[in-house]
Amino acid sequence: MSFSFQLAHALPEAILAIGALALVLVGALGGQKKSWIVAELSMALLGAALLACLFQPKASTILFHGLFIDDAFARFMKVLALTGSLVSLLFSLEFLRVNKMDTFEFPVLILLSSLGMMMLISSNGLMSLYLGLELMSLALYVLAAFQRDNSKASEAGLKYFVLGALSSGMLLYGASLIYGFAGTVTYTGIAAAIHGTASIGIIFGLVFLMTGLAFKMSIVPFHMWTPDVYEGAPTPITAFFASAPKIAAVAVTLRVVSIAFPGIVPQWQQIVVFMSVASMALGAFAAIGQTNIKRLMAYSSIGHMGFALVGLSAGTQQGVEGVMIYMSIYLVMTLGTFAAILSMRANGQPVENISDLAGLGKANKPMAFFLAMMMLSLAGIPPLAGFFAKWYVFVAAVHAKLYLMAVLGVLASAVAAFYYLRIVKIIYFDEGGPAFDPASRTLRTVLAVAGVFVLAFWFYPAPVVQAASLAAKSLF
Amino acid sequence: MGAVAVFFYVFAAVLVASAFLVISAKNPVHSVLFLILAFVNAAGLFMLLGAEFLSLILIVVYVGAVAVLFLFVVMMLDVDFAELKQGFSQYLPVGALIGLIVLIELTLVVSGFVITPVALHQAASPVAQDANNVLALGEVLYTQYFFLFQGAGFVLLTAMIGAIVLTLHHKPGLRRQNIAEQNARTREDAIDIVKVASGKGLRAAE
Numbered sequence: 058m059s060f061s062f063q064l065a066h067a068l069p070e071a072i073l074a075i076g077a078l079a080l081v082l083v084g085a086l087g088g089q090k091k092s093w094i095v096a097e098l099s100m101a102l103l104g105a106a107l108l109a110c111l112f113q114p115k116a117s118t119i120l121f122h123g124l125f126i127d128d129a130f131a132r133f134m135k136v137l138a139l140t141g142s143l144v145s146l147l148f149s150l151e152f153l154r155v156n157k158m159d160t161f162e163f164p165v166l167i168l169l170s171s172l173g174m175m176m177l178i179s180s181n182g183l184m185s186l187y188l189g190l191e192l193m194s195l196a197l198y199v200l201a202a203f204q205r206d207n208s209k210a211s212e213a214g215l216k217y218f219v220l221g222a223l224s225s226g227m228l229l230y231g232a233s234l235i236y237g238f239a240g241t242v243t244y245t246g247i248a249a250a251i252h253g254t255a256s257i258g259i260i261f262g263l264v265f266l267m268t269g270l271a272f273k274m275s276i277v278p279f280h281m282w283t284p285d286v287y288e289g290a291p292t293p294i295t296a297f298f299a300s301a302p303k304i305a306a307v308a309v310t311l312r313v314v315s316i317a318f319p320g321i322v323p324q325w326q327q328i329v330v331f332m333s334v335a336s337m338a339l340g341a342f343a344a345i346g347q348t349n350i351k352r353l354m355a356y357s358s359i360g361h362m363g364f365a366l367v368g369l370s371a372g373t374q375q376g377v378e379g380v381m382i383y384m385s386i387y388l389v390m391t392l393g394t395f396a397a398i399l400s401m402r403a404n405g406q407p408v409e410n411i412s413d414l415a416g417l418g419k420a421n422k423p424m425a426f427f428l429a430m431m432m433l434s435l436a437g438i439p440p441l442a443g444f445f446a447k448w449y450v451f452v453a454a455v456h457a458k459l460y461l462m463a464v465l466g467v468l469a470s471a472v473a474a475f476y477y478l479r480i481v482k483i484i485y486f487d488e489g490g491p492a493f494d495p496a497s498r499t500l501r502t503v504l505a506v507a508g509v510f511v512l513a514f515w516f517y518p519a520p521v522v523q524a525a526s527l528a529a530k531s532l533f
Numbered sequence: 534m535g536a537v538a539v540f541f542y543v544f545a546a547v548l549v550a551s552a553f554l555v556i557s558a559k560n561p562v563h564s565v566l567f568l569i570l571a572f573v574n575a576a577g578l579f580m581l582l583g584a585e586f587l588s589l590i591l592i593v594v595y596v597g598a599v600a601v602l603f604l605f606v607v608m609m610l611d612v613d614f615a616e617l618k619q620g621f622s623q624y625l626p627v628g629a630l631i632g633l634i635v636l637i638e639l640t641l642v643v644s645g646f647v648i649t650p651v652a653l654h655q656a657a658s659p660v661a662q663d664a665n666n667v668l669a670l671g672e673v674l675y676t677q678y679f680f681l682f683q684g685a686g687f688v689l690l691t692a693m694i695g696a697i698v699l700t701l702h703h704k705p706g707l708r709r710q711n712i713a714e715q716n717a718r719t720r721e722d723a724i725d726i727v728k729v730a731s732g733k734g735l736r737a738a739e
Contacts, residue, residue: 074687081694121680162698169691176684188684192691199695214699 063120066127068113069106069135070175076102077168084161092161096150099164103143103171110135117531119181123243126181133381133528134178134308137388141300142171144392144503148293148399151497156291158204166203167297170196174305178312183232183242183266186309190228190273193302194221200297201290213289220272220282228269234262244317251320260324266313267328273306276366277335280359287355292407295351296395299358304384307365311377314369315532322372329370330462336363337469344476350398350411353476354391357435360473361387367466368450371457378522378529379449385521386446386514390434393507397428400496400504408493411480416489424496427508429481434511436477437470442514541581548574561607569600586667 064071076098084095110132117128146167153159173192180186198221202214236242238258239250251259272279287295314325340360347353365387368379401408417425434443447470454463514521551570558564572595579588664672674682 074683077687078690081690122677124678124680160698162694165694166691166698169687169694172687173691184681185684188681188688192684192688195688195691195695199691199698202699205699 065114066118066120067125067179068109069139070172070179072102072106072109073168073172073175076105077165077172080161080165080168084165087161089160092159092163095161096146096159096164099168100143100146102168103139103146106171106175107136107139107143110139124182124185125176125179127179128528128531130308130312130381130528130531131179133524134304134384135175137385138174138178138301138304138308139171141304141388141392142167142174142297145293145297145300147499147503148296148395149291151499152291152293152399156204158291163200163203166196166200170200170297171301174301177305178308180309180312181244182246183235183244186313187225187229187232189305190269190309191225193305194225194273197221197298197302200294201286203294204291207289207291209289210291213286216282216289217286224269224272224279227265227272231262231265231267231269234258235266238262244313247317248319251318253320255318255321255324260321263318263321263325264328267310267325267332270306270310270313271332274303274310274362274366275355275359276332276362277339277359278332280336280339283359284352284355287358288349288351288409292351292395292399292409295354296392296399299354299391299395300388303358303362304388307362307380307384311369311380312532314372315377326370326372329366330459333363333366333370334462334465334469336360336366337466337473339363341469341472344473347476348411349409350401350414350480351409353411354394354398357473357477358391360469361435364447364450364466364470367459367462368453370459370462371450371453373453373457374529374533375456376450376453377532378525379453381525381528382449382521383446385525386434386442386511389507389510390431390443393427393504393511394431394435396500396503396507397424397431400424400493400500402494402496403491405494411483412487413490414480414483415487417493418485420489420492424493424501424504425484427504429484430508430511431504432477432480436474438474440515442511445514445518537581540577544574544577544581548578562604565600565604565607568603569596572596572600583666585665586670589667 080095080098080102083091083098087094113127113132115129117126119126146164149163149167150159153163170193173189173194173196176185176189177193178189180189198214198218201217202211204210232242235247235258238256239247241247241250247259255263268279272282275283287298290298314329318325336359340356340358340363344353344356344360347356361383365380365383368376368383370376371379398409399407401413403413414428417428430441434441437443437447447466451463451466454466548571551567551574554567555564555571558567572591576588576591576596579585579591
């Protein structure tokens with residue numbers, strides 16, 4: 058395998074890695090006056106990496122002495138994660154300028170975090186998994202506390218860091234147990250060492266590994282950081298947290314359980330089923346009392362991760378395909394909703410209360426319509442995209458004979474519909490306060506594109522479904 | 534008794550003595566200096582065992598960076614160590630008893646500890662028999678684990694950028710020393726010769 062061959066398969070990573078280093082230099086030499094150049098170049102780099110992912114050679118290949126894998130699954134998830142990063146960075150630029158936070162480090166940290174996500178998605182062993190996870194998370198901790206004069210943001214950053222370090226510790230402990238009992242850290246090696254029956258040590262390691270990953274996905278019972286961090290972090294960064302890192306964490310969880318532990322499905326299935334049901338329930342009930350829309354989105358994202366795991370708990374190719382479709386639709390809905398939340402500015406100040414949306418139906422008809430569509434889609438009302446997302450994972454669960462789980466999931470979904478519908482009611486039927494300031498073109502475009510996707514998905518779902526099906530095949 | 538044994542006893546004796554002095558020295562700066570001595574002797578022991586890499590890392594990282602950092606911290610923080618050490622003799626018997634128990638437990642555990650022969654042959658990268666371990670590590674680190682090595686580099690870079698972003702404050706109006714400007718000063722820039730007419734004062738002369 059020649060070096061240029063390896064590079065062709067790792068081109069998106071190479072673009073981000075070299076680009077991030079170059080931009081650190083540009084920023085360090087040019088000073089903060091050059092921060093806008095760094096930001097625009099970062100967007101260009103993310104765009105280039107996205108294109109490189111789309112036009113990569115199609116064969117699945119293992120590179121760098123078995124540490125890195127490039128397959129259809131990795132490409133699909135990388136496209137999603139990079140889209141999340143790109144749109145979040147787009148959200149950030151205007152926000153940072155207004156709040157006088159436009160330093161060159163910000164886009165560089167987004168780039169480094171995205172690089173970590175891609176290493177994570179393409180990891181082919183526990184060591185690459187850990188390094189990718191740390192690279193991703195370390196940048197996220199800093200981004201959470203980026204507004205360092207704001208005590209809430211600092212608190213968010215500190216909480217995220219302390220709990221994140223704890224979860225990394227658990228993950229490492231699990232990885233060391235697995236290494237000790239399997240004698241190898243590559244996923245295929247672990248699968249070969251298990252032979253269908255795992256020793257208690259491997260199962261212990263698996264539990265701790267799942268704990269660390271569940272923390273990154275903010276799955277119950279490792280979700281406690283999510284509402285505080287989402288509320289405290291600046292809104293565009295919250296949008297970033299809710300989109301790209303979640304995709305990467307779900308991707309690596311899918312890969313680990315389907316490639317390293319296919320022999321002991323019942324062992325991890327019970328963990329995933331519990332976490333999934335608990336997340337769906339918590340996401341449904343805890344969000345009801347929320348008044349801050351960012352906190353509400355935090356609980357909503359916990360619930361949605363629970364729904365995505367329904368597909369994983371099936372442990373089948375169909376289930377993995379369902380999770381991938383779920384994550385694609387979740388990404389679009391999240392970014393669209395956050396575009397609307399960022400547009401909530403009155404008298405030049407951001408407002409975050411759900412009650413501030415009152416009267417939007419009269420004041421700003423397009424925004425009200427698209428935001429209402431986002432909420433209905435998040436609730437899973439047919440024929441919007443959110444319904445199909447849930448459809449695919451529940452069908453997989455029913456095929457795997459997880460009837461009780463499917464029933465509980467649908468019930469949780471019905472409860473969760475209450476608070477999404479309440480927002481729609483506030484938008485259209487409550488008497489309004491002051492109107493919002495006009496939103497920027499970027500935010501309007503993102504909201505409109507997300508709205509059109511959500512509305513039109515059932516006309517033409519083939520591109521997403523086919524790509525997901527092809528990608529899921531590469532894991533089995 | 535060969536030279537190796539002599540060196541072993543010298544290193545081991547100095548190590549134990551300096552480790553004891555770390556906790557018994559009155560002056561905290563002396564404690565840190567004894568800690569450095571302990572590190573150097575431990576490095577010597579590693580060298581005797583044939584673990585050159587570990588030995589050099591101990592010197593470079595622990596003596597070169599960590600101990601110097603300790604020294605800075607000890608010198609900067611005004612901690613009253615005399616107060617901290619009050620009651621040292623009072624707690625000594627209990628401490629010694631716990632230490633003895635831990636020692637016995639460790640002996641029991643370590644003496645019964647066996648690595649499965651199977652596990653020894655499962656090592657991901659078997660060590661080349663004819664190479665010393667610095668060479669062996671270097672060979673896998675920059676080839677087989679090149680990807681992870683680069684990844685670790687990026688993690689450290691991110692940590693550095695993060696630390697700078699979160700802690701560096703640019704104070705406006707701070708006057709920094711500019712050596713080039715100082716050196717470029719001429720007599721004309723610095724001195725102004727004023728003829729002062731007698732009885733009128735400086736103000737009138739301007």
